[in-house]
Amino acid sequence: MTVETGGVDQGRLFELLWGTPTAPRRGPRPTLTLAAIARAGIAIADTDGLDGLTMQRVAESLDVTKMALYRYVPGRAELVALMLETAVGEPPPPPAGADWRGQLDDWARQLFDRFRRHPWAQAATAGPRLPGPNELAWLERVVAALAGTGLTGGEQLDVAVLLVGHARNLAQHAAPDDAPGAGREAAFGVLIRGREERFPALDAALRDTDLEAPDAALDFGLARILDGIDALITTRSARRS
C-alpha cells in the first residue's frame, strides 16, 4: 500500500526531492539527468505556462521519447514539483551586516523575483504539498534572521508564512516584464466604467491613483508587514526589561 494524495505518490515524491542521486551499477548510462529534465520543463512552462507543459514537449526538447522521462520522474505532478524546487533554487546569502529587518526585506524581494520569473510557480504552489530542500532552506533563512528578536518559534514561522504569501501573491499581480496595459486602470477601469454607483469607493480610489511604480504594491505591503513585526518586537522587549 502506498500513500497517495491527488494522484501523487508521496513516497516517490519524497525520494525525488530529498533522495541522494545514486548512479546505477549496471545497464546503459542514463542519457538524461533530473536537473536537465527540470530545466527543460521550466523553459517550457516559462513561455507557455503549466498548460503548455506536456510530457511530450519536454521529451522532444530533450530528444527522447515521452516514456523515457518516466525512468526519471514518476509522473507529471512530480515533475512540476521538481521544477518548482529547481526554479526557487538555493536562497541567496543574507546581506552582510544587515539587521533582521534588512535581511527579511532583501529575502522577500529575492523570493518575489524568483516567482516573477516563473509565473507558473504561483499555480504550482497552490494547495498543501511536500516542500523540497531548497524551499526549506529559504524558510531557514527567515527563522535564522529572527533568532534573538524575542519572538517565539511559532511566531517566527508565522512571519515566514506571511512573507512567503506576500511575495508570491504580488508576483501574480505584477506583469512579467512590465508589459503595457497591465496597470490597475486597465484591469479595473473598464469594469467600473458605467458602474460607478455600484462601486463608488473603488471608482474614487482609481481616480486618486497616479501611475504607480512597477513594484509599488510589493514595497507598500512589505513595509507595512515589517513595520508591524517591528512594533511587536519593540513592545515585547520593552515589556521584558
Next chain:
Amino acid sequence: MTVETGGVDQGRLFELLWGTPTAPRRGPRPTLTLAAIARAGIAIADTDGLDGLTMQRVAESLDVTKMALYRYVPGRAELVALMLETAVGEPPPPPAGADWRGQLDDWARQLFDRFRRHPWAQAATAGPRLPGPNELAWLERVVAALAGTGLTGGEQLDVAVLLVGHARNLAQHAAPDDAPGAGREAAFGVLIRGREERFPALDAALRDTDLEAPDAALDFGLARILDGIDALITTRSARRS
C-alpha cells in the same frame, strides 16, 4: 477575431460573469441555470478538488449530458471562474459601528473562511484573471473602509491586495476541518529530523513551538498587517496636522 488568453475567451467570460441573464424568447425552456451548474461544480470540487472536476461529473450530478453544459458555459475554464465567483459570493455587511481596523479585520476573516471552505479556490485564483461582480464588491468594501484615513487611492488598493493575499494564503495552510496531523510538526518535523545541522534555526523554532490554535497564523499575520497600516495612518495624520 476574438481575444483569447490561455484558451479562455475573454469576451464570453465577461458575458458569463457580468452579463445580465436574459430568458430566451423561443424554443424549449432551459432545464438548467447557471447558478445550479455552479453549485454542482462547487460541490464536486469541494470534495475532490479541481482535478476531480470534469464536465462529465458535473453533468451527471445534474442528470444531463456532458454536452448540455456547453449551452450555458463556454468551457471548463469559464466554469471554474463562475464557480469561483459563486463561491466567494457577496461580501458580508460591515460590522456596525466598527472603525476601519475592525472592518478590515472582520473582512479578512470572512474572506479566509470562504477560501477555507473551498480549497480549490486557491488554485483557481492563481494567475491574472477577470474578476467578477462579487469579487469587485469585496474589494469595494476594503476601499470604502479606508476612505477618510488619509491613504491615497493607490495605497487603499495596495491594502486590499495585501489582505486578500494573506487570507487566501493562509487558507492553504489551514486544514479544511482541523484534521489531525496537519500541524507544523507533522509537516516539517519529519523532514528536519536527521537534518538538524542543515536547518538549525528551523529545528530550534519547531522545538519552541507549542501547539498553536488552529488559526494562530492567520491572527498573527493579520495583527501585524493592521498594526503596520495603523502606524502609517497615525504617522501621516500627525504630520499633516
Next chain:
DNA sequence: TCTAAACTGTGTCCCTCGGATACAGAGTAC
C-alpha cells in the same frame, strides 16, 4: 571469457477528458 542480471530508451496500446458538430424534438412568433 562467457553468462546472467540490471538498467535504459522505445513502440504500442489504452483510457480519460475537453470540445466540435450534426441532429431531433420542443416551444413560440407570425
Next chain:
DNA sequence: GTACTCTGTATCCGAGGGACACAGTTTAGA
C-alpha cells in the same frame, strides 16, 4: 399551421497521461 429558434443528445475526434512488454546496453560474477 408553419417556419424559426433554442434545447438537449449522440457521435466523433484529438490530445494527453500513463501502463506494459521488448530490445539493446552495460556490468557483476562464474
